[in-house]
Amino acid sequence: MTRAATATVGERCPQCSTATVAAAGSDVPWCPGCEFGLDTYDPSTAPWRGTRWLSRWGYRRAFHLDDELRSQLVVDPSSAALRRSGETALMAVSALITIVSLACFVGVVLVWSRTDWVPPAKFFASVGLVLLGIWTRPRFGRLPRSLKKVPADQAPALRGLIREVASAVGTSEPDVLVLLADEVNMAVTRVGVRGRSVLVIGIPLWLLLTPEMRVAVLAHELGHLNNRDPLRATLTRPATAIFASAVDWTGGHNPWRRLGDRLDRADDDSFATMLFRLLLAAVNTIFASVQLAIDAVAAPDHRRAEYAADLASREAAGSTATIAALDRLTFLDDLVKALVHDVVTKAPTDWVTLAERRQAALQDQLLVRRQASRRGSDLWATHPPNGCRAALIEALPVVPGTVPVDPEHGARVDAELRHWYASTHREILGARDFLG
Ligand SMILES: [Zn+2]
Ligand SMILES: [Zn+2]
Structure with missing residues (x-):
């Protein structure tokens, strides 16, 4: 950010x-x-990654990758689908990890079938194997219980728009639709063994976008589905999640800060307890470092996937709408802050006008803001800087897009989402009261 x-x-x-x-x-x-x-x-x-050296390395690597990817994609946009060597390596590692998991459970059966082991040895060996088997198991991802799916018979106009954009980018309508009242974000993922596709729309972001920008952002997300990015995420997840879960099991992030707090408070901890905590923090740091290294392997392909989704957005929504949507994201922090002040008097359907007005007042800063977004470059960020993304689309020939924007249809979408809009309004009013 x-x-x-x-x-x-x-x-x-x-x-x-x-x-x-x-x-x-x-x-x-x-x-x-x-x-x-x-x-x-x-x-x-630039985001902090534990040490200055690592943060600077992640910044420089990301900055260089963005320059490299952009110059490649301007010459040949179709190369966005190519060279996924990091992902291929992670898929191979994931397959190995899954085999280890299966072998652990087979191992439990073998342990109990032995006649020359005493029962306690069998017991401890089984517990070890089961724990290792659970740690290395395939992970299919699931929807957090707090996320409510929109029932299939609700929001027909929105679903119609999603279907239209999906077919424009070459994919089908997502299996599950989730609307969130408090997220300034949109995302796609796949969950469960069947890999059902999920589209998540954060209503606060939706309300700050013009109809053209909504098509552009939807096309970016559905472009990820067409490019099979969520499927790739599932296939590489054993490798990308195994050490992240080990970090959680050993206490989560910031182990040294936690240890320091603990030292400040716990005078009565025994030496052995303190030694255990110290070891746990050291093991946690090793796991976190391995996780960062794995994520660094995945990062170039991940970045390429984001640019590829932007190219899908350009095809479906057109160059102008895609660039406008990316620039809206560049100014998003300012727009949300301004909104928090005007939210009492303005209905949710007016927020886009407020955003337009606020952004128009800042428009002379656009170039510098796009550049400034690169100062937040980070190899481990979910997206490349908005400035780079907008610059890529701008460097390509202008195309008109294939999804027409129909104001009447847009009004129907707004009408059927009014309950979700109202809860977002309440959320933001609550945040405003909280901020004082
Ligand atoms: Zn994306
Ligand atoms: Zn100069």
């Missing part, structure tokens, strides 16, 4: 003499004219 605002630093660019700028609260400038210095690591805007 980028800082909300940028300021002029005052120095002149040594290459083109343009006045340099920096993110708010930062003193690491870049030139908005020729982007000189934009690739400099800025610890105040």
